[in-house]
Amino acid sequence: MMLLAPMALWFLVIGGAVVALYLLKIKRRAATVPVLEFWLALAGKTRVHSLFDRLKRLLSMLLWLIIVICLVLAIGNPIFSLGRIKPRAIAVIIDNSASMQAVEPASESRTRFDLARQALREISGNRPVTDEWMLIEAGREPRVLQPWTFDTAAIRRAGDAVEPFSGAAKLHDAIELASQLIAGKQDPCIVIISDGAAGELAPLTAADDRLIHWPIGTTHDNAGIGQLAVRAHRQNGNYHALISVVNASDEPLETQVTLEIDGRTDSVELVSAEPGGTWEKSIVIDAPAGGVLRASLDRADALAVDNEAFAILEPIRPAVVWLVTPTDSAFFFEQALASMDPLVWAEESLTLTPEQYPAASAAAAAPDSSLKRPDLVIFNGWAPDALPAVGRFMVVNACPAELGSPAGEALASPQIHLAPRAHPLMQHVSLQGSRLAKANRITLRQPGRVLAHSAEGDPLIALIEQPERQTLLLTFDVLDSDLPFRNAFPLLLRNTVSFMHEDAPSWLRPAYRLGETIRPSRALPAGTTEAKLTLLRGGTTQESSVPVVNGSFALTQTHHTGAVRLEIGDDAAFAAMNIGDAAESRIAPVNATEDHAAKLGLSRRLLGGMPWLMLAMFASLAVVLEWLTYHFRWTE
């Protein structure tokens, strides 16, 4: 037996005091009574001073000594080891991931995380004081919460200070960190207090004997939104949302998921999934103005945090297209672009002659210009010698000198061969059997991707992508072919507008995982000192500001699902925060295959309870026994 608080032995002095008190008690005060028999009859005793009478006093003193010893030992928090328990270095990894927020009905509706903290107290309270301890948090980025210490109280305090994390745990990284830190320690082991992380732990503990999985949780009942992804479909002016629901329970799932945009219900989808299965659906959302999409699952289960997910619907802005072409060949392109509503912003698009282009380009670049800057400039039959350094361009039947140079005679009746690798620009475009009267033979001066070429390998359609510029080259005259009579060219033109139309880059990514620190994807404008932050969580908004230092910031308030809106000057950026890991919804605990308490070497229980508690109960029983024996005069 060891005492975790050996200082309690000082209280054994009380035992000496008890003996002293009994010695004093033996010196009774004398009193004379008229007749003794009267009192003896009441006391139910004879005049005989038997040995038993004296033993009765000893019994009373013995009971009080037992009470004192039990209490002292209880304060000392003993552990019973029978020689098994040896001092060792114990690195405890506490799993505070989203699945650990599952409520356990069998444990008075406490969360698994609460049970994990309780387990930490139990572990640290049933080991010798000579153990060395360390605590590591597995959520977010694994980090050491309490460095090596012999103070178990510090470990318990650190455990109590751990915050639950709504994201996915990184148990593997935490174990790696712990493995590095236990090197060179005496009889080291790593205790992982976790629900098993959907089976992630089992192979790890099987491979490393130093790992001890301390299982937490019993319930399976959960269904959650495993994924919510949104993609803007510019050509149709809508969004495609992919939503998946994980059914981790043992019962078939029949429920519904509600999609809201900025708090307004957009649609309700019925969800049906077998036990352990997944329900997925792609949903078309028609909301060109964009907004915050919230998907919520209508089901009360053990884990609430995965019953909602957020996504950002970036507003779909139509593309501004400038057509620079000689007047006599503009009709076909204009008709093709006019048919691309809402992909092309007809009101802001322009048709220019080559002579008008320089002036218009300069006007659009002016700060207060009423002209919208073009998302795509189509040069047909003419192109400047040098394209602007930034922008998206389609050059038809021409070639700027910087991109390519003539390579000899024009190709006569070239046959179109598509490149074997598909490209978004060529999606649904069928050029098979198209006839070209001729094509320019050019040699590319910049590395580019040839999307179509002649039989001799000369590029006919090529995409040249540079850091700030994209250019699609067509080396033939569209009107000098049968393309105007086919669907292929309008499709190619639509693909080009859609592919090359790009919104201004956002300061944020569309979505972040919970716990992930949000940083700007590019440097903020110089002189920015703060960004206004709006957090949307469960229908409520919280506004605050984030300090900006050296054009960057770090937003760490990402522990809850929701959306974030960041205002930087006149610009605004949105991002969604979700769990980002469907495995967290699968909360079914993985039970340890071994006796984790025995492997760790915890104190044996005393009559099924904690030793200190049972000793305190013994002391209480002894007090009652002493009172009864005294009351019924079995002791004096």
Added chain:
Amino acid sequence: MSVVSSKPDLPVMGQSPVGGRPRASKGPLFDPSFLQRLETLNLIARQLVRGRRSAARPSIKKGASIEFKDYREYSPGDDPRSVDWMAFARLGELYIKLFRQEEELDLWVLLDRSASMDFGDPSKFDHARRIAAALAYIGLGNMDSASILPFDTDLRTGLERMRGKGQVMRLMKFMEDMTIGAETGFEKTAQMFVSRVRRPGIVVIISDFYGLQKARAGLDRLRFAKHQVHVVQVVSPWERNPPLRGELRLHDAETGEETNLTITDSMLKRYKTAFQAFTTDLRKYAMRSSIGFDLTDTDVEFDEFVRHVLQHGRLLA
């Protein structure tokens, strides 16, 4: 009828609240007003005795007096002076004339002087001596004789058959000189008394009557000897509510025995109940046995008690 204290049962001042023996008071047994108080009691007693004189104690025995009662036939050995010679002259047979014998009314006060009486403040012994002296004084003035016999283990020498109030100073001197004895042996005392006093009289026993079973045997013996028995039980507030708590070594005042005892509140409560039952049992026994019974507390003045006994009791009936 018992006379008990109207005072609350509080520990007596001057004695140890826990343990120890309550000591007898050190003051004089008879103060200057004692005789005056006795005379007052005597006047009360005289009035009572005169009122009852006409029915006062005619003897059922036949003896030598002037009041004729009956005849009987002569038998050899009879006193020839009692032969009715006139009847012999008329009838020719010898008849003896029988006269009602006049019986003297004797008061016997048996005073317990055992060690158990040396309790309380004033002590039961002092209180008992004052009562005994008062009763004896009344007996001197209103009865044929009064006697005081102390007893403990057996009957001790006392003042027997005092006649006339002139004996009062002797009585008081005797009472003052009386000392505490040893254990109580009332059965033996009664046996000795009956053997010594054959003529029935009024026997007043003043005692605490501890050991009631043995006391009953002695009282029965007195009853069977035709004595008119009256008991006066003396208790002290200390006995009603002993200030004893905790771990004590109890010392028996009479036997000197000692025992260790832990007295708890519950035990003290049971003691009070048992003490009440003890006095009640004695009273019930007295009622069943036609024995006069009175209970007196030591914190009640002796003359108040005696007056009460005279006016309401059967002592002079």
